[in-house]
Every structure is written in structure tokens, then in C-alpha cells.
Amino acid sequence: GENVEQHPSTLSVQEGDSAVIKCTYSDSASNYFPWYKQELGKRPQLIIDIRSNVGEKKDQRIAVTLNKTAKHFSLHITETQPEDSAVYFCAARPTGGYNKLIFGAGTRLAVHP
Amino acid sequence: ETGVTQTPRHLVMGMTNKKSLKCEQHLGHNAMYWYKQSAKKPLELMFVYNFKEQTENNSVPSRFSPECPNSSHLFLHLHTLQPEDSALYLCASSPSSGPEGNEQFFGPGTRLTVL
Numbered sequence: 001g002e003n004v005e006q007h008p009s010t011l012s013v014q015e016g017d018s019a020v021i022k023c024t025y026s027d028s029a030s031n032y033f034p035w036y037k038q039e040l041g042k043r044p045q046l047i048i049d050i051r052s053n054v055g056e057k058k059d060q061r062i063a064v065t066l067n068k069t070a071k072h073f074s075l076h077i078t079e080t081q082p083e084d085s086a087v088y089f090c091a092a093r094p095t096g097g098y099n100k101l102i103f104g105a106g107t108r109l110a111v112h113p
Numbered sequence: 114e115t116g117v118t119q120t121p122r123h124l125v126m127g128m129t130n131k132k133s134l135k136c137e138q139h140l141g142h143n144a145m146y147w148y149k150q151s152a153k154k155p156l157e158l159m160f161v162y163n164f165k166e167q168t169e170n171n172s173v174p175s176r177f178s179p180e181c182p183n184s185s186h187l188f189l190h191l192h193t194l195q196p197e198d199s200a201l202y203l204c205a206s207s208p209s210s211g212p213e214g215n216e217q218f219f220g221p222g223t224r225l226t227v228l
Contacts, residue, residue, distance in 0.1 A: 103157075
């Protein structure tokens with residue numbers, strides 16, 4: 001079945017720096033890749049997603065890139081702010097008829113003022 | 114309340130107890146999900162329901178029994194749990210469960226402790 005690896009498990013940056021989180025997936029037919037942010041004690045919330053027919057997507061300070069050949073996708077956060085501190089999860093939707101998501105283990109991002 | 118709600122928010126139970134977790138979505142979605150979130154582990158999908166029908170059971174032990182009476186409500190019945198079942202149980206919903214994939218909206222979770 002589908003497997004999603006996420007790195008790094010923890011990431012510490014200074015405010016204003018960029019942060020990059022990387023994920024790899026095993027099912028080459030996966031077609032949907034969302035990123036969720038989970039602040040401490042809160043529910044996961046979608047921050048950006050990308051489909052397999054697109055190589056890059058941007059939303060203000062957040063961007064996601066997808067390399068289908070290498071089966072990896074990355075989250076880029078520029079000009080980080082303390083409120084970006086959270087756990088970030090990548091996910092991939094494997095083949096099949098239903099909206100099943102396989103999640104990575106998560107990256108704990110700390111942005112220091 | 115809007116979005117996805119879950120009750121109770123916290124639950125402590127003994128291994129011989131029977132309890133139920135409830136999830137309700139007010140978004141008009143057709144698909145609902147149960148996830149288990151443990152420390153140091155990825156979010157684990159447990160069950161998927163589409164239009165009240167179970168479409169995924171991710172090898173979940175029978176001590177967890179889901180019920181979906183309609184597209185807005187989802188229950189997880191718990192019986193004879195083990196301490197290792199202690200975790201945050203998250204419910205989610207999505208507009209549909211088609212081949213393209215789409216956003217899942219999560220509830221706040223139920224923090225379960227099994228003594």
C-alpha cells in the first residue's frame with residue numbers, strides 16, 4: 001500500500017528565514033497531495049494542496065512543489081513568522097475510488113523571534 | 114455550531130467499559146472518516162464512510178465499532194479497549210469521495226485515555 005515519508009521531524013528557524021519540508025510517496029499513481037497545519041491543541045487544517053497535473057502552486061508565503069518522476073513533494077514557507085510554529089503534515093491520495101489519505105509522520109516547526 | 118464537532122472532547126475509561134464517540138458535520142458533506150492520532154505516529158486512517166456506507170476499514174480491531182446512521186453523523190463505539198488505544202481520535206468529513214481527492218475538514222478530536 002501507499003507509504004509517505006516526511007522529513008525532517010523537527011525544524012527550527014529564525015523569524016524571517018525560509019522553511020522547507022519534504023515528503024516522498026510510494027504509489028506512483030497518487031494524484032492529490034494536501035498539506036495540513038496543526039497548532040498545539042487544535043485540529044489539523046488544510047493550508048495548501050496540489051494535484052498531480054500541476055508542478056507548483058503558491059499561496060502568499062506558502063508554496064508546494066511536486067516532482068512526479070521522483071515521487072516527492074515539498075512545502076516551502078518564506079518569511080516565517082512565530083505564528084507559523086505548528087506541526088505540518090503532508091499526505092498523499094493513493095489509487096482507488098475513494099478519498100483515502102495517507103499521512104506523513106509530521107514536522108514540528110518552531111519559528112524563533 | 115458550524116463545521117465538524119466531536120463529543121466528548123475528553124474521555125477516560127477502564128478496559129472493561131463501553132463508551133461511544135460522536136461526530137457531527139454541518140457542512141453537507143457525503144464522506145466521513147475516523148482517524149487515530151498517537152504521539153510519534155502518523156495520523157492513522159481507521160474507517161471511511163461514503164453516503165452512510167463503509168468503504169474502508171484499515172484493519173482496525175473489532176473492539177472499535179463504527180456506525181454511520183446518516184451522512185451527518187458518525188459514531189465510534191468502544192468496548193474492551195487496551196491502554197495502547199489511548200490517543201486523540203479525530204473525525205473528518207469531505208464533500209465527496211470521488212477519484213480526484215478533496216479537502217478533509219477535521220473535528221477538534223476526542224482525547225481518549227484507557228486505564
